[in-house]
Amino acid sequence: MKRLIIPAFVALCGTAYGQTFENKFTRPLGDVLNDVSRRFGVRLKYDVDTTGLKLAYADFRIRPYSIDETLTNILTPFNFKPVKQNDKLYKVKPYEYARRTPEDGKKMIAWLTSLYADKAQWEARKDSVSREVRARLGIDPLLAACADEPPVYTKKRKFDGYTVQNFCIKTVNGHTVKGSVYAPSSKGMHPLIICPNGHFYQGRYGKVQQQRLATLARMGAICVDYDLWGWGESEDEVGTKAHHTAEAHVMQALNGIKVLDFMIRRKDVDKTKVGVNGGSGGGTQTVLLSVLDDRYTAACPVVSMSSWFDGGCPCESGLPIQLAGGGTCNAELAAMFAPKPMMIVSDGGDWTSTTPETEYPYLQYIYNMYGAKDKVRNIHLPKERHDFGPNKRNAVYEFFIDVFGLDRSKWDEEKVTIEKEDNLRFKPKGL
Template identity: 25%
Template sequence: MHHRYLLAATCLLICPLVASAAKPEQAGAVSPSEIVNHRLLEKSQALLAKRREAYEQRTKVDDIRHHQQRLKQYFTEAIGGFPERTPLNPQITGTVQREGYRAEKIIFESRPRHFVSGTLFLPQDKKFPPPYPAVLVVCGHSENGKAYDGYQASCALLALNGIAAFIIDPICQGERKQLLKPSGTPAIRSSTTGHTQVGIGAILLGWNTAQYEIWDGMRGIDYLQSRPDIDGKRVGCFGNSGGGTQTSYLMALDERIVAAAPSCYITSFERLLPTAGPQDAEQNIFGQLAAGMNHADYIIMRAPRPTLICTATKDFFDIGGSWDAFREAKRVYMRFGFGERVDLAENDDTHGFKKPLREAAARWMLRWLADRDVAVTEPKIDLLSDEEMWSTPQGQVMLLPGARSAFDLNLEEAQRLERVRAEKWSDQTAAQSRERVRKTLGIPEQKEIAAASASEPGQQTDVVLTTTSEVPLTGKWLKPEGAPTGTTLYLHAAGADKAVDDDADLKALVDAGQSVLAIDVSGIGTTQPKGRRWYNESFGVNAGNAVLAYLCGTSMVAQRTEEILAIAKLMAEVDGKPSAPISLVATDELCVPALHAAVLAPELIDEVKLIRPLISWTEVIRGKLTQNQVVNAVHGVLREYDLPDLVTFLGDRVTIIDPVDGQGKPVD
């Protein structure tokens, strides 16, 4: 599989390379480095099959309405809800005149001092008297945001036909780069990398990058409705690629959107996950596959309001999935009696908001917002330069006095939760604390976790174990001469083979008489994904699989913790004889699941030694930029506990050596 990308003056969307392109039915061809991805794809497809079954049974309008409300509630909760509406404090910072329309430069605050930059394209008064219908236009992953040629052109086309168009920069794009260097230049140039760096912190809070984008869009509609020259009852929304994602979310959750046209996004997870794979942070909602929320459901949630699915034949958002989503939505709209209100436009081209799709979207908006069903032809448009589109003096909102970034908002919430957690942990018993940890991870109770099984009973040195993850866990069981003095489970992030060959600490344990099992849990050693990584090297080799787990409503931390507990159970009953409590040693990224296992199973694990462990999840958020932290992210964990809470809970049962921050740098 290859990275697919679109370059046109600026880079739009970069699709991640998942660890495996193998489809679940190709089980016989799965290599060890692809097996974790394969098992997660199997899990995702099973969840999607359950959703399809429920869809087919949902034929009555009342049942569909109940489904709409249930998914909207789930969706809102899964992204962390929305903040309170605060004053927008809008400013018009300039105007640019073009033939047939004018463009007003706008800044507003979606949250206090969290600035949103935008441009409002307004029709010519003499030809189209106000108040105007209006469309909120949301951007795909363009580095220059709203100034990207195709997105600008779509706004101008609407204004030339009598509809106002308000285009806003998403976070990490255009004038809204969320992290700047001292020089004022962006510290993160890639929008997908920026979204995901924000998203790692947001996940830990129980939020999502999507929350920022959706709320900015909702406040953009608030701004439109505040203007006397806009008809606030005739509002539409469209966007392409990442803007198609935002449109899908907004049209599902904001009932003020009369007509919508998501472009080059809507497909199906059945087709997306085995091909292009999961996208960047905002395009993955925690547990949405388990909740039964596929791409078609973004349309179904708003039925029967007018929706046009804009697609491209050669898109990496699979066109077959687009037609599947359209058919599902069409059947629902027919049940409401308004089949004509949902349609699909397919441009025989590659990914992008090309002219035919811009024209189709404009015609759709004219039909449903202006009561004019006319053919729309886009003329040659004199586009604005990036600087002409600037709403801010220096081209970046974070250079405005008192500006707060999404990183700042994440940290403020983390600090608030720290105070809340202190109260939760102050008066709990040990059993209650363990139960809080277990439920947050979402793993079974200890008594329900079966011991790992050996593929070949009686294995001596080389072992292959299996657990409920169905990932073969390979390792080496090193036993001393004579009766062992103790038992150690050794988890090395570089892999069991590397540990056995090079780790002096492991050799010292064996020399001291310990029976040592060095083994690879999911995504480590033999099952470590190979090839190019998900979006950016900084996210680590297991990031793509961690996102798949996230879509299913779990995490790699949970999967690995359960594997460790299953292995410990096996070790505790070697040859049918109970052994002494186990010592656990873990390095680097495996310290997080090892710490959880030690907390949850004191009867199995007597002590734990963590080498180069992550110091805390709060520090991940404080540091803003991270290295290899997607694999360690647990949705909403900071609402319940942080890693230091677990260390304190273990007391003298835990030893910490050379802790690191979220970038892997040593800390005191």
């Protein structure tokens, strides 16, 4: 008789919702989210598929006083996350390991700052983290295996105050990196600026990239860009899917180092003035290259550097370098450039929106350990969004005019000739 008590009780009390201790109060995830939507009066937009997914302890995860806590509790077991669009709309997205929140960024900066009270402690941390970044990236064995053949160049194309020449460099395992050199028409020694490009429209072949490099070349700097791994001519070699792999993370860094290896050997390069500058994913590369290569004397990451976003593409975060030192972020990696000149360009429409109050004061704190607080600067454009528009480019020009002594009188984007993509591709027959 006792054996019938529990089933009978369940039959009486559990059938209304079908939830019991025995089944862990499980409900279909889609049903739970529909209930939450009605309960809180919000609309949910899905970037994930919830079909067939079931949630244990479903209704116990609901917090009647907070839609945000409710959605986080419900979605976390599936590696989903809520992203608030406005008071009435939330997106349900896959968990993004490389993206956190501005509040997380503040906490990370506070934790990092607590690790070093003086220059000696900072230097010890810097050495440890930089070594671990290299190890997690796995770059040193690949660099050791690289070919050491000089670049092959196409003929120079002459424009108003500058020239453009395409190149091909053999790297490792039969791969190559291809790009273009924008150089001043004038003779003599010139600063060198390596310009990794981001995911902006058309990559290194786009108008914005050409405008910036050609203008800097007109003002007196040799500027070099090269394809992202799996983009442009690299796509012809390894395929477009290769860009969305961990391999892209290490190979783009390797390509940047090899480009510098050969360009810095040029007789017209002033080795005391070597810069690195890129936007978005190119800004992430700018920070990483500054950590991996101490030959740079000035750095300028644009709309990229953040304490709460590592870069959303595997080419920026495909390998777990942010786990170095028990946890780091691009702000700490950028700080490793101290005390050399650095400018951070940020805006109000992306993950750099917190730069003036979070990341920039932290960078000043590190630079101040060297008595070089004035060597780091921030240009913040609160009304702008994520791009490499005129105001961002103008900030870059001002920075390199200041640190490299470029010729301001040659600053004129209207003098730049925008070439077709085909012209910027390496063509052996054009040698």
